[in-house]
Amino acid sequence: MHICIITHEYPKPGFVHGGIGSFVKTLAPKLIQNGVKVTIVGLNYENEYEYVEDRGVKIYRLNYKNINKLGWYFGAKATSQKIAEIHKNDPIDVVEASELGLFCIDKIKNIKYVIRLHGGHHFFAESENRKINFWKGFQEKRSFKKADAFIPVSNYVKIHTNKFLSFNNKPVELINYPIDIDFFSPKNAVVKKHSIVFVGSVCEKKGVRQLIQSFPYIKKQFPDATLEIYGREWFYPDGTSYTTMLTEVELPKLGELSKDIYFHGLVDYDKIPEKYAMAHVCVFPSHMETQGLVAPEAMAMKKVVVFTKEGPGPETIAEYETGLLCDPFNPKDIAEKINWVFSNEAKAIEIENNARTFVLEKFSADKITKKNIDFFNSLIKN
Template identity: 30%
Template sequence: MKIAFLTPEYPHPEVKHAAGLGTSIKNLAEALVAQGVQVTVLVYGQSRDVVFEEKGIVFHLIADKKYRFGKWFFYRKYLQNYTNKVIQKEGIDLIEAPDWTGITAFMRFKVPLVIRFHGSDTYFCHLEQRHQKWKNRWFETIAVRRAQAYIAPTKYAGEVSAKLFGLSEQQVKTIHYGLDLTQFQNEKPEYFEKGLILYIGTIIRKKGVLELPSIFNLVRKQCPEARLVLVGSDSADIQSGSASTWELVEQQCNEEDRAYVTYLGKIPYNEVQEYMKKANVCVFPTYAETLGMVTIESMAMQKPVVNSSLGWAQELMEDGKSGFLVHPSHHEEYAHRIITLLKEEALCREMGVAANTFVTQRFDIQKIVKENIRFYKTIL
């Protein structure tokens, strides 16, 4: 079996950008290779064209192109032609692409296309209840409806996406993202920095970061030595027009709290893991997600997590056992859960062990990869 992935991102030094979407593809691609599947990854929108092989995966970095007009159409046709040449040359059996931006709209491939619902603009606009540009909806709808099969990382994301794009729920297969658990080892979970609250993710409104100043203020009233550390890329805020969401977070922080809040920006992933190990509690008060890779990564590292309680999150943990689920806008309850964990070390250890067990049972890439292979075979 030969599988290709068309993607805008991938965690590799040669690639311009990587986030949760790229990480999930990397985990799956490497696991597929270990199972004897041949994998090709085509990353578009890059600074240059280059082809290389690494870890048994053939990479095609495809340069971005400039057009006097109609780039939305002509670049897609360029990608289609490039991809079809690769399909023919390498004997690809099936190609997978994300729903985001409807990149495969207007493309026709020589093999079946699988769309994985990593999170479309349509999906996120629906969750955030904000206006969507008509062309974005148009591109994504065309792309989705031309695919032959669909995968979603959570049942919730699949059900919502199916409804938005006019599919039946039965057409969408739920296959969770997988983790290579050998990369998430915390040999000494009993050692952590007491009071350290960690947020990992893009600094953007939809991730609930603007709820953190109020929540943190309530936490410090009972745990004055608590510290909040945020890790991730800053982004512009659509609602306010601000060029920096981090600046909005900073402005909303109480003056006394500000000295206990640290923003590290985007840092190398090995450093992110070190902060996970240091954390007393990890928090993810997000409003819009399909699964949340960093949430299950933190759980795999035996960290107690206070997560959003919305749809998809209920598939990631058992409330009160392997984590806490709280609506991001319920500041007092959210703060109460954090305070409980900061004050009860035994509960932290107990919840961390349960979180690790939950992830091992449901998100182990060694199990997940076999689910993907079985599904691919039904298409072929």
């Protein structure tokens, strides 16, 4: 079997990638280990053509034209041409892309085209209560019509995407993101008592502002608490840094308490486990997720996680059994959940153990890889 994944987010040293990059970096080598050929085709961050291999995964990063704001068109054509070239020499069975990914891709006979639902334009427009952009909405609808099958990463993203976009009576298989349970395993690290660790993009929809606003409620009960924020920067359209806004607008409201809030910036993927390991509690109060990787990653390391109750939060955490769920729009509720963890040591240890067991059962990369292979095989045979 030969799988081609269309994405420009496969992690590249020195460049920022998001959740899709982490997902592909986990799944692709696992597919290789199970005898599946995997090729990545995407656009390069730099103005040059590049080919590299990573643990057997073949990665093509393409150079493309960006003339008169038609970069999307030339990028899609370059991607289609590369896929056709690869298919001619080493036949491809399945091409996978995200929601918008098939919009302008040329389909090849006998290849199955799959869209994995990572959270598209319609999905996040609903969750963020904003209007559908006509052009992006059109692209997404056309992309969906080209697909032969769909893989939602949570039941929530499946249901809420289907409110706006039809699966056209084609196969739909829910397959969660895989978690590398060996990479994200418990460490013999010194836990910083009453430390709160956030890992993720530092932006509004990840709930960072509300997490900061919760800090005074935490400090009243636990004066030595610290908030450690790790993640890539986000910028407004005018180029203003979101972190700058937080430090200039939100932190001054906290007065002296702000000295115990630390912005560490982007952390290398290989260093993430040690950041989880030092945490007393890991907190991810996202306004919305399709599934989210950080919560099950930290849970796999036997960490108590406070996750969002919105979206697929309840699919990831059973309240007070495998973690805690918070109202991400309510700083006081976020604080109450964190304070509960600090105040209930024995129960917290029980939750930590339950959390890893749950992740092993639901998100183990080996199990998720098998589900992907079985689904791909079913498409090929039909």
